[in-house]
Amino acid sequence: MRIEALGFRAVNSRNGAIIAAAETLVYGSFLDRAKAQLQRTELIMDLEPSHRLAWQRLGTYRNRDEFRGLKTIMAPELSRCFSPPVHEGQRRPYGALIAREDDISELGLLLAVTDVESVRDAADGVNAVAVCAKGGPPKLLRLKKPLVSQDDCCDLAAATDGVLLRVDGNGIIWIASSEAVTTIDDKNGWTRPAIDEIFSSLRRLAPTSDTHALDALVRLVYSYLSPRKVGCILLYSLVTADDTTCQTQGDPMTELGLNVCSSADWSLIEHELRHTDCAAVIRSDGLLLRKAVFLESTSASAKICVEGGTRHNSACRHTYDRPDLLAFVVSADGPVRVFSDGRDAFSLLLCERSLPWNASGGEMFAHETVCGNCGAKLTVRKIILYGYRESEEGDCPICGAQAATVHGWEIEIGVTKDTETIDRIREFRRRPEGPDEMGTESELWSLPFTP
Ligand SMILES: [Zn+2]
Numbered sequence: 001m002r003i004e005a006l007g008f009r010a011v012n013s014r015n016g017a018i019i020a021a022a023e024t025l026v027y028g029s030f031l032d033r034a035k036a037q038l039q040r041t042e043l044i045m046d047l048e049p050s051h052r053l054a055w056q057r058l059g060t061y062r063n064r065d066e067f068r069g070l071k072t073i074m075a076p077e078l079s080r081c082f083s084p085p086v087h088e089g090q091r092r093p094y095g096a097l098i099a100r101e102d103d104i105s106e107l108g109l110l111l112a113v114t115d116v117e118s119v120r121d122a123a124d125g126v127n128a129v130a131v132c133a134k135g136g137p138p139k140l141l142r143l144k145k146p147l148v149s150q151d152d153c154c155d156l157a158a159a160t161d162g163v164l165l166r167v168d169g170n171g172i173i174w175i176a177s178s179e180a181v182t183t184i185d186d187k188n189g190w191t192r193p194a195i196d197e198i199f200s201s202l203r204r205l206a207p208t209s210d211t212h213a214l215d216a217l218v219r220l221v222y223s224y225l226s227p228r229k230v231g232c233i234l235l236y237s238l239v240t241a242d243d244t245t246c247q248t249q250g251d252p253m254t255e256l257g258l259n260v261c262s263s264a265d266w267s268l269i270e271h272e273l274r275h276t277d278c279a280a281v282i283r284s285d286g287l288l289l290r291k292a293v294f295l296e297s298t299s300a301s302a303k304i305c306v307e308g309g310t311r312h313n314s315a316c317r318h319t320y321d322r323p324d325l326l327a328f329v330v331s332a333d334g335p336v337r338v339f340s341d342g343r344d345a346f347s348l349l350l351c352e353r354s355l356p357w358n359a360s361g362g363e364m365f366a367h368e369t370v371c372g373n374c375g376a377k378l379t380v381r382k383i384i385l386y387g388y389r390e391s392e393e394g395d396c397p398i399c400g401a402q403a404a405t406v407h408g409w410e411i412e413i414g415v416t417k418d419t420e421t422i423d424r425i426r427e428f429r430r431r432p433e434g435p436d437e438m439g440t441e442s443e444l445w446s447l448p449f450t451p
Pocket of ligand 1: 371375397
C-alpha cells in the first residue's frame with residue numbers, strides 16, 4: 001500500500017526488490033513516525049497535566065492502541081492508581097473498570113452513589129470497582145466474585161470490552177484487558193500477552209501434555225505468582241513418571257495433595273514456594289510432588305548461559321539435561337520465563353507470521369519432518385518470494401544440525417515435543433561420545449522413525 005502511495009513500480013528482479021524494500025523502509029517509516037508523532041501530540045493535549053503524565057507513563061510499558069476511544073475516561077483513573085491517596089502511611093487500594101459495554105448487571109450489584117468521591121473511596125479493587133463509562137459519573141460495582149488473580153481482572157475487562165485498572169496497598173498496579181496485562185510497581189513494569197495466547201503456544205510445543213494441568217499451571221504462574229513476585233522455579237513434567245535425574249530428592253509434598261488445577265490450592269502453593277529455596281516439581285496432572293529440589297547440571301549443560309541470575313541459569317541448564325520438563329521461572333522482580341531444552345521455550349516454536357512484503361507475491365508452506373541427527377519432530381516452514389532466489393539453510397533447534405534447505409527467501413524450523421521426541425532427545429544427549437552438534441550422514445539416528 002505504501003509503495004503505491006509513493007509511486008513505486010512493482011519489480012521482479014532481486015536488486016529491484018531490495019531497492020524498493022529499502023525505499024519503503026526509509027520513506028514508509030518516516031511517514032509512519034511523523035503520523036505517530038502527530039497522533040501522540042493530539043492524544044495528550046486534551047488531558048490534565050497529572051492525567052497526561054500517567055497516560056505517558058503507561059505508554060512506556062505498553063502499546064496503548066487497544067485503548068483507542070477510552071483515553072479521556074481511562075487517564076484520570078490511571079492517574080489515581082499511580083498516586084493513590086495515602087492515609088497514615090498506607091496507600092488506599094483502588095480499582096476501576098473502564099467499560100465500553102454498560103450492561104454489567106451479571107457481574108454484581110451496581111450502585112448509583114451520588115457522591116463521586118464516595119464511589120472511588122469504596123472501590124477497593126478486590127470486592128468492588130468503580131465502573132467508568134462514557135456519558136455518566138462512575139458507579140460502584142460490588143462484585144459477585146473477588147478479584148484475586150490477574151485472570152479474574154482479564155475476565156471482567158473482557159465482559160465489558162474494556163480494561164480493568166487496579167492498585168493494591170503495596171502500590172502494585174495491574175492493567176488488565178483481554179489482550180494483555182501490565183504490572184507496574186515503583187521500580188519496574190512489564191507487559192505479558194493474554195494467558196490463552198501463552199497457553200496455546202506451550203501447547204503447540206508440547207501437544208501430549210495434560211491440557212487441563214498445563215492451562216492451570218500457566219494461569220497460576222503468570223496471573224497469580226508473578227504479580228505477587230513469588231520468585232521460584234516450577235518444573236512441569238511432560239511425562240507421567242516422576243524422575244530425579246540431575247536433581248536432589250527434596251522434600252516430598254504429595255501428602256498435602258496440592259494441585260495447580262485447583263485455584264483453592266493456590267494460596268497454599270504460594271506459601272510453600274515463597275518460603276523455600278530451589279525448585280518444586282509438578283507432576284503432569286498438576287500435583288505438587290516435591291519442593292526444595294537442588295538442580296545439578298552435567299558438564300554439557302554447564303556450558304549453557306542465559307541472561308539472568310542463578311535461578312534462570314540453573315533452571316535453563318536443567319531443561320537441557322531433562323528434555324521431559326518445562327521450567328517456569330518467576331523472578332523475584334516478577335516477570336516469568338519458560339525454558340525447554342536449554343533455551344527459551346518460545347524460541348523453539350514457529351511464530352505466527354504472514355508472507356513478508358513482496359512486490360510480485362510469493363508462497364509460504366510448511367511440512368513436518370524428523371531431524372536426521374537427534375530425532376526431534378520438526379515443522380519446516382519455507383517462504384519463497386518471486387524474484388528472489390537464494391540458498392537458505394535451516395538448522396534443527398535441538399541439535400543444530402542442518403535439517404532442511406530452500407531455494408527462496410527464508411526457512412524457519414520449529415520443534416514439537418511429543419513423547420517420542422522427548423525420548424529421542426534424551427537418548428541423543430546421553431550418547432557416550434556426547435551429542436554431535438553438527439551431525440553427519442554417517443551418524444544418523446539409530447532408533448526407527450519415518451522422516
Ligand atoms: Zn536435531
